[in-house]
Amino acid sequence: MEFTPEQEMLRESVRAFAIQEMPEGFAREWDMKGEPPLDTYQRFADAGFMGVGIPEQYGGQGGGIVEVAIVLHELSRAMMSFAIMVYRSAIHASGGLQIYGTEEQRERFLPGIASGHLKFCFSLSEPDAGSDAFNLKCRAVRDGDEYVVNGTKMWNSFARHADNVLLATRTSDEPRKQDGITFFVVDLSSPGIEITPIETIGERASGTNMVTYTDVRVPAANILGTEGEGHRNLQANLERERFSSLPINLGPMEAILEEAVEYANTREQFGQAIGRFQAIQHMLADVAVDVNIARTLTWDLARRIAAGEPCSLEVSMAKLWISEAMMRASYTGMQVMGGYGYTLDSNMQLHWRNARLGTIGAGSSEIQRNIIARQIGLGGQPS
Ligand SMILES: Cc1cc2nc3c(=O)[nH]c(=O)nc-3n(C[C@H](O)[C@H](O)[C@H](O)COP(=O)(O)OP(=O)(O)OC[C@H]3O[C@@H](n4cnc5c(N)ncnc54)[C@H](O)[C@@H]3O)c2cc1C
Structure with a gap:
């Protein structure tokens, strides 16, 4: 996909931000701390990048899914978390607010x-609602102009640092x-x-959490979307x-390929660079093929979503494929780097x-294979 001059400029400026603010070792340092670099997040927002994908009338920079994908790709090369x-x-909050939020909510949150x-x-x-996500039990009961929420949520990433949860x-x-499912914006x-x-x-770095809600009062005005239609x-x-x-996933896959090729060209064994061994060359050639497919899929689907073309089957297929391709790439990258790739000083580990979470x-x-099977006309799986 050809980027417009504005998209190309955005790509270059996010990449420049990432190079300056997230130098070598930055992602590993915050991963080891188990904390997010919130000052960097604020500088990222101050530079206007959090406004990408948000219309100017709500304080954003405008742009749509292609521009947001450019931002995510460049950031993820430097630090996936x-x-x-x-x-x-x-995507979750801004996208949700723009697609099914009220005007008042857009003005309040965007x-x-x-x-x-x-x-x-x-x-x-939730503890008993993972893949079977709509089996959720966390309960919200109306009480005047508020709802009272009780329940337990699992695996809530970033909850310790975020201001609001969807x-x-x-x-x-x-x-x-x-x-009967309803989304709320909860402080x-x-x-x-x-x-x-x-x-x-x-x-x-973003952290994963269990979150319990005991008689938490949420204004009815914070219902996002239609009551009972959260699924839709x-x-x-x-x-x-x-x-x-x-x-x-594309960003880290590119970083893996670059780093592994550089290592293969400089690490010598048996009197020559390991990158001269055909076994190593073929491993990295396979990663290069995956990176190329990932790039093609990413920008093709970005263009199709931006054009409003229905492509949910292709998106499920691509999510399935890229999360497995990222696992292959990181596995190969570590193999090429030998013992060094296994140390905590290496980006490869x-x-x-990180790759393991993708699948x-x-x-x-x-679940993606179930969705694909259903969409190609095979029945029988639970939904
Ligand atoms: C680090 C981390 C961060 C997360 N962040 C968030 C977050 O911010 N917000 C949030 O809501 N959730 C989050 N999740 C939850 C994540 O989406 C779930 O882990 C995921 O949906 C799987 O649910 P589960 O872990 O309960 O596994 P289970 O659903 O118990 O699945 C266990 C295994 O059974 C398989 N399986 C289940 N059902 C079927 C079926 N019908 N057919 C075939 N195989 C099946 C699964 O594929 C899996 O291999 C996070 C999870 C992790 C680990």
């Missing part, structure tokens, strides 16, 4: 997302579990919210959400740990 933090506000002063996270999963709750029991400093960190092997609201933004896994989170590989 940072790109995922940005994604939660730029300027804060653009300025970096409001950071969002997203909470659907929270999926059950507001009524219906024959179909997809019905994470509300009384009754307890956040318990969960230690994970990857995506450590979620579907409306799902294509863009799943698509985001493409630029977010971080790519390898589990946001609809596992098995």
Whole structure:
């Protein structure tokens, strides 16, 4: 896909930001700390990048899915966790608000997302509702102009640092579990919210958490979308959400290839660079093929979504493919770098740990295969 001059300029300026603000070792340092670089996030927003994808009338820079994908791709080359933090506000929250929020909510939240002063996270999963996400039990009961929320949410990334959560709750029991679900924007400093960190092997900078809600009062004005139709609201933004896994994986895959090729050309064994051994060359040639396919898929789907072409099947296929390609790339990168790739001083081990989440989170590989099987006319799986 050819970028317009404006898109090319955006790409160059985000890349320049990432090179300056996230030098070699930055991603590993924050991963080891298990904390997000919030000052860098604020500088990123101050530079106007959090406003990409938000219309100017709400304090943004304008632009659509292609521009947001450019931002995520360039950030993710430097630090995948940072790109995922940005994604939660730029795609989940900003996308949700723009697609199914009210005008009052857009005016209330979008300027804060653009300025970096409001950071969002997203909470659907529960202890007994993972792949079977719509089996959720977290309950919101109306009480006057408010709802009272009780329940436990699992795996809520970034909850310790975000200001608001997009929270999926059950507001009524219906024959179909997809019905009766309602999304709220919940202020994470509300009384009754307890956040318990969960230690994970990857995506450590944004942090993963269990969050319990005990009699948490949320204004009815914070319902995002239509009461009881959270499932339909979620579907409306799902294509863009799943698509985001493409630029977010493409960046690290390119970084892996560059680093592994450089290492192969400089590391000598048996009197020559290991990159002269055909076994190593073929491994890296396979990664290069995957990177090329990933690039083609990313920008082709970005263009199709921007043009409003229906492509949810292709997006599911691409999410499935790229998360597995990222695992292959990071596995190969570590193999090429030998023992050094296995040390905590190497970027490769971080790519390898982060890659592992791709086939589990946001609809596992098995769930994507179920969706694809259903869409090509095969029945029988639970939905
Ligand atoms: C680090 C991390 C961060 C996360 N961040 C968030 C977040 O911010 N917000 C949020 O809402 N969620 C988040 N999640 C949750 C994530 O989306 C879930 O882990 C995912 O949906 C899988 O659910 P589960 O872990 O309960 O696995 P399960 O659903 O218990 O699945 C276990 C295994 O069974 C397979 N399986 C399940 N059902 C089927 C089926 N029908 N057919 C075939 N195989 C099946 C799965 O593919 C998997 O291999 C995060 C998870 C992790 C690990």
